[in-house]
Amino acid sequence: MLMRLKHDLTMADAARTPGGARVDLLAVADMVAPGAKVLDVGCGDGELLRLLAETRSVDGRGVELSREGVNECVAKGLAVVQGDADTDLADYPDDAFDYVVLSQTLQATRHPRIVLEHMLRIGRHGIVSFPNFGHWRIRLQILFGGHMPRTDNLPYAWWDSPNIHFCTIKDFRELCQVVGARMEKSVALDAWGRALRFNTPWWTWNLLGEQGVFLLSRRGMSGTAPRQLGAADAVGR
Amino acid sequence: MVEAEFRVTLDATDRAREADNPHSLVVRFGPDKPLSLDAGIELAPFQIGYQTYGTLNAERSNAVLICHALTGDQHVANLHPVTQKPGWWETMVGPGRPIDTERYFVVCPNVVGGCMGTTGPASTNPKTGTPWGLDFPVITIRDMVRAQAMLLDHLGIVSLFSMAGGSMGGMQVLQWCASYPRRVFSALPIATSTRHSAQNIAFHEVGRQAVMADPEWRHGRYFAEGTNPQRGLAVARMGNHITYLSDAALHRKFGRRFQDRDNPTFSFDADFQVESYLRHQGSSFVERFDANSYLYLTRAMDYFDLAADYDRVLANAFKDTPTRFCVISFTSDWLFPTSDSRAIVHALNAGGARVSFAEIVTDKGHDAFLLEEPELFAIVRGFLEGAAKARGLAPARGWPC
Numbered sequence: 001m002l003m004r005l006k007h008d009l010t011m012a013d014a015a016r017t018p019g020g021a022r023v024d025l026l027a028v029a030d031m032v033a034p035g036a037k038v039l040d041v042g043c044g045d046g047e048l049l050r051l052l053a054e055t056r057s058v059d060g061r062g063v064e065l066s067r068e069g070v071n072e073c074v075a076k077g078l079a080v081v082q083g084d085a086d087t088d089l090a091d092y093p094d095d096a097f098d099y100v101v102l103s104q105t106l107q108a109t110r111h112p113r114i115v116l117e118h119m120l121r122i123g124r125h126g127i128v129s130f131p132n133f134g135h136w137r138i139r140l141q142i143l144f145g146g147h148m149p150r151t152d153n154l155p156y157a158w159w160d161s162p163n164i165h166f167c168t169i170k171d172f173r174e175l176c177q178v179v180g181a182r183m184e185k186s187v188a189l190d191a192w193g194r195a196l197r198f199n200t201p202w203w204t205w206n207l208l209g210e211q212g213v214f215l216l217s218r219r220g221m222s223g224t225a226p227r228q229l230g231a232a233d234a235v236g237r
Numbered sequence: 238m239v240e241a242e243f244r245v246t247l248d249a250t251d252r253a254r255e256a257d258n259p260h261s262l263v264v265r266f267g268p269d270k271p272l273s274l275d276a277g278i279e280l281a282p283f284q285i286g287y288q289t290y291g292t293l294n295a296e297r298s299n300a301v302l303i304c305h306a307l308t309g310d311q312h313v314a315n316l317h318p319v320t321q322k323p324g325w326w327e328t329m330v331g332p333g334r335p336i337d338t339e340r341y342f343v344v345c346p347n348v349v350g351g352c353m354g355t356t357g358p359a360s361t362n363p364k365t366g367t368p369w370g371l372d373f374p375v376i377t378i379r380d381m382v383r384a385q386a387m388l389l390d391h392l393g394i395v396s397l398f399s400m401a402g403g404s405m406g407g408m409q410v411l412q413w414c415a416s417y418p419r420r421v422f423s424a425l426p427i428a429t430s431t432r433h434s435a436q437n438i439a440f441h442e443v444g445r446q447a448v449m450a451d452p453e454w455r456h457g458r459y460f461a462e463g464t465n466p467q468r469g470l471a472v473a474r475m476g477n478h479i480t481y482l483s484d485a486a487l488h489r490k491f492g493r494r495f496q497d498r499d500n501p502t503f504s505f506d507a508d509f510q511v512e513s514y515l516r517h518q519g520s521s522f523v524e525r526f527d528a529n530s531y532l533y534l535t536r537a538m539d540y541f542d543l544a545a546d547y548d549r550v551l552a553n554a555f556k557d558t559p560t561r562f563c564v565i566s567f568t569s570d571w572l573f574p575t576s577d578s579r580a581i582v583h584a585l586n587a588g589g590a591r592v593s594f595a596e597i598v599t600d601k602g603h604d605a606f607l608l609e610e611p612e613l614f615a616i617v618r619g620f621l622e623g624a625a626k627a628r629g630l631a632p633a634r635g636w637p638c
Contacts, residue, residue, distance in 0.1 A: 059591070067596055074563065074593040075615040077623020081564075081582050081594035091583045 016193075023193030024129055024211050025051055028103055031127050031185055031215040032056050036098035039063065039123065041085045041115075042105030046073035049080070061097075063088060086110045089118035097123040106130050107163040117179050119216075126181065126216040132188070134168030134206040152191075153210060169206045176216060185215035256368075256527070257361050259286035259347070259354025260318035261311050264391050272349065272384050275377045282363060285388050286354020287311050287346035290330065291338035293394070299630055300394045301336055302385065303345040304402030304409035306607075307534055308474075308526055310353040313345045314338070319525045328609055329401075335618040340630070341398060346388050348381040348409075350534050352527035355384070358457070359527040370529055371457035378405070378541045382412045386420070398628055399621060401425035403606035404573060405534070408541050411581070414562070415543060415554040423561040423624040425617060428570050428606045430577035431551055431584070432542040437572060440480050441535040444473030448528050457529050470528045471519030478518045483569040483602035487511060551584035558585070561627070562592040563620040565613065567605040593620060 016022055025048045032038060034056045040049050043062030046069075052058040062080035064070045073080035081088075085102070086109050100123030102115070107130050109115045119126040131153050132138075141149035148158040156163070167175070169188065176183060188196040188209025196209055205212070263286045266272070271281035288311040293300060303313050303326065310317075314324040314331045330336045330343055347355035350373070358373040365372075389397070400421055402410045407429025414424050433441075448454055451469025455462045479487075491511040495501070498508065507513040547553035562585055566578035575596050585592040597612050599605045606613065625632075 061591065067598065071595045071597070071612055071616060074595045075612075075619035077619045077626070079561065079591045079593045079623075081586070081592055082596055083582075083594075088583075088586075091586045093587060093589060096589055 022047065024189060024213065025103065027187050027189060027195065027213040028101060028127050028129055029055055030187075031125075031213070032058060032099055032101075034058070037061075037096075038099045038101060039092070039097045040101045040103065041089065041119070042102060042108065043073065043078075043080055044069050046076055046078045046080060048101065048103055049073070049078050050076070053078075085115050089115065089122060092118075092122045094121055095124060099123050099125045099127055101127045103127070103129050104131070107165050107167065109165065112165050112167075113175060113179060116175065116181065120179065120181055120218045124217065125184070127214065128172070128216065129211055129213040130167065130172065131163070132169045132206065132209045132212050133166040134170060135210050136207050137191075137210075139207075151210070169209060169212045170202070172212060172214070173202075176214070180219045181216040182219045183214055184217055187213040189213065255319060255354065256352050256357065256359040257354075259311075261286045261288050261347075261354055263287070263354055264388060266387065270387065272380065272387065274374050274380045276374045278374045280349075280356065280374065283349070283356035283384075284354070284360075285346050285349075285356075285384060286351075287344060287388060288313060288315065289345075290314055290343040291341055293342040293392075294630075297394055298396070298628060299341050299398050300389075300392075300396075301341045301343045302389070302397050302400040302413075303330065303336070303343060304381075304385075304400065304406035304413075305345060305348065306402070306404040306406045307477075307538065308522065308531075309406070310351060311345045311347045311355075312353075313343065317525070320521070325607060329614065329617065335614045335621065336399075336401065337621075340625070340632070341621075344388070344392065344394070346385055348405075348534065349384045350376045350381070350530060350537060352530040357527070358529035358533055359460075368460040370460065373529070373533065375536055376533060377537050378408045378412050379416065381537065382409055382416055385409070385413070386417060389420075395420065397421050398630065399423040399425065399624060401427065401617070402429070403427040404429055404603065405538050407573075408538065411543055411554075412541075414558060414560050415547070418555075418558045418560055421560045422628055423563070423621070425563050425565065425620065426578075426581065427565045427613075428567055428573045428578075428603055429581075430573050431544060431554075431581055433538050433540075434577075437480075438539045440477060440572075441539055444477055445532050445535060447472040447476065448531060451528075454528060457532075459528065465523075466528045467520075467523040470523045470526065470531060471516075473531060474522040474526075475515040475519045478515060480572045481602055481604040483571065483600055485569060485600035486602050489600065490514075551580065552587035555585050555588035555590055558588055558590045560590065561620075561624050562590055563616070564592060564594040565606075565616060566594075566596045567601070567603070567610075568596060568598045569600045570603040570605065572603040 029051050037059045040062045043064045049060040049062050052060050063083040065084050070080050070082040100119040106112050138149040188205040189211045191210050263284055265284040268281045271279035272283050309325050312324050313326045332339045347353045350357045352359040358369045362369040400410050407426040410424050410426040414421050448469040451466035453464035454466035494510045496510045496513040501508050543554050544551040564578050564581050566575040582594045595616050601608050
């Protein structure tokens, strides 16, 4: 996505390993089985697809809204199409992929619930990573600063932000329940990209995690037919 | 129009000679190997004029088929034998170019119905000893592809590493992938569509009517009657040429500037640069192209509708295709707009294909695929490199491993 790509570029400041890989992408890659077929929705300049190809030998495809991002990916030999997560996922057949990834994308979509439902229909698994709006620093900025929060990972002013549907880890868990997604694995990353310990309770993740990364599957694997966009969605609730 | 504008350097006999005995490689198929046409006719004998560049490797796994557009021919990357101009895709095909002839074996045939060495209306009809003219059967994109498959059989190429083509060439690429999916490892349909639109059919009809309105056309019997419908064909080309450009490109290149004068002449002379340019396009086209070929090839494009053969569901044409696709369109192309390419991508996605799709920003219109577009070159190069890696093709000599 045009703004997604900008986001990816600003994510250059994000925590990286000594090898140069973004830790949030490594957390995503860790959840992917080697040799799998993967669709990265909002793939930016293709960094995750490359990482997955190199470390997991996946058959990777990408969807990206920004023309610059797409052309850069295709020139790198990646199979990426120009498209919009909100409208173009409907074209993909059921169970077309082992994993569908929404890396830092869900909060930039218009209809996160429908996107999530499509994700679970197209892929046997979904992997979602997003910035946690429940992080303590964000809470403090709103509480004491009285303004929309800005952090290293979320550097935009409110009027300039591609991120139009912020949520907290707690909110996301609720959405997963609504769409019938089962959380198979969950990781919260702190400000330095370190994974929070597993045995800590959820509310600490929601407070201390700057980002959440989740491996999802369909409950019962029966598939949920994505809702059609209705008038109620258009007016917003 | 000024008479001198349409002076031709070649007479009809020269062109007929190129149609039968081209300045290129040629394979002749006898009566035992007819070409089965969609029109229900077995065309035999027939021949295919073609060019090759580079070397076929021992495994025969590095062949790239280039499909030319409406008025193109097999002379992709060599001096054109008639016009003495560089090949039509020399920026794309050649040593070190994106389609690297040091690495790939490039084959480009002239299409059936063409006039540069593959059997078409300008070729000699063996039954009469005179050019076919309108006795030549109407051909389709599928017929062109069937003939190309026979050429590859003749060359011993079972499977193509890749194929590329723009416009009508892209139609052939798509037809190939639908007809012979196992024979195409990767494909580049550029600035093309799976069906010719009503608007495009309309433009072609104007072109055909211009040719047929020329009194020298003589119902296609101009060779026999010693005439040449060059005015009609030139007007057809002028009209079509406008559709290959864009408003922005015309404005950038010519604006309202006058041609070799400071004031209007108050006549119908070519006062404006854009008029002079179009006249030149028309007159240089008739030097190298056969009027009847123009009729047949535009008709083949008009009839093209890939989905029609697959229960009107385009995705069925590409169901479970093993081919890797790279679809490319240009922002200012209004003849084959990005929405056409997007429809191809949607069908490929629905068919589960491995597809890349890039839209390139340019004001050069449909013609952009033939022109200097660095982003196009980078994308083609990157796509082919990725495909070569997947196919296990060795890097070109001197390449860092």
